Structure formats: C-alpha cells, structure tokens
Amino acid sequence: MQPKITILVFGFLLYFTCSSSAQKIAMSFEEAANQGVPFEHLDSLYKSAVHSDKDLAVFKSPDEQAKLRRAYAQMLHDLGIFLKENNFHWETQVRSFNRIYFNADGAVDYFLYNFAPEQISTEKEREFKQLLHLFVQHYSFPLKAGEKFAQCSPVKYLDR
Incomplete structure (x- = not known):
C-alpha cells in the first residue's frame, strides 16, 4: 500500500530567473550563501522555468x-513519499520555500530551502x-529542456 502524503504547493511563481555546473546539492538558503553560492548568483546562471515574459522562460506555452x-x-x-519511507515525520504542518535548480x-x-521561523x-x-x-542524488525531473532551468514555490509539508 502506498503511503499517503500531502504536500500543498502554493503560488507557482512566475518571476524566477535561474545555469551552473553543480553537483546535486541540498541545503538551506543560508548555507548556500555561507558557502559562496547565494541564490542570487544561481539565479543569474539558470533560466526561469516560467516567466511573465515568455521570451525569458524555458517552458513558454500554456501546455508546457x-x-x-x-x-x-x-x-x-x-x-514526501521518500521522506515517509525513510521514517521521517513532520509531526505538524511545516512551511517552507524551495528554489530548485x-x-x-x-x-x-x-535544491535550496528555507523553513519559516521556528517551524x-x-x-x-x-x-x-x-x-x-539522498533524494536529489537519484531524482530526475520528468521534463527535459534544452537548457538549465529553475523553479521555486512556497510549500506546506505535513504527514498523512
């Protein structure tokens, strides 16, 4: 039986510009800045997955x-399923913001993340x-593009 996981994604952000030669790294925004790879730098290297100006987006059409x-x-x-399969439990709803390159x-x-204070x-x-x-080492996004891209969103994680 597949475990039930609920992750609510809010506000698919349209203004996100992000390309870099990187090795599958997962860390907080603060850690990234402390290690010399702040999101502003990554944003200058990766193209936005979506953007209000279609010329600046990787995925241009409404269908894409x-x-x-x-x-x-x-x-x-x-x-969420991976976390649950590895005995990770949120215990309560947790808010985060992700920026994934x-x-x-x-x-x-x-994969950069930032949890809301005291969450x-x-x-x-x-x-x-x-x-x-561990998850990002083996995960492959099902959509391919002709170039590097980034996407971000606020997220609410919770156990189900």
Missing part, C-alpha cells in the same frame, strides 16, 4: 507550463537535509 506544474507537484509528492536533463543541481527543530532540519540530499 501546465506540464511543468504537474511535474513539479509530482516531484514534491515523490519527496535543474540541469537540461532534469537532474537536480541545487522545525535544528535536529529535524538536519534529518530533512540528509534525506533531501
């Missing part, structure tokens, strides 16, 4: 954007980071 939304939601759902083949280069203990975040790192 709909496929992207479905694939992105499925990726977050798959992450993909190579042209759909592999994750960087998660240091130990729970450490456990999440370890599992997220």
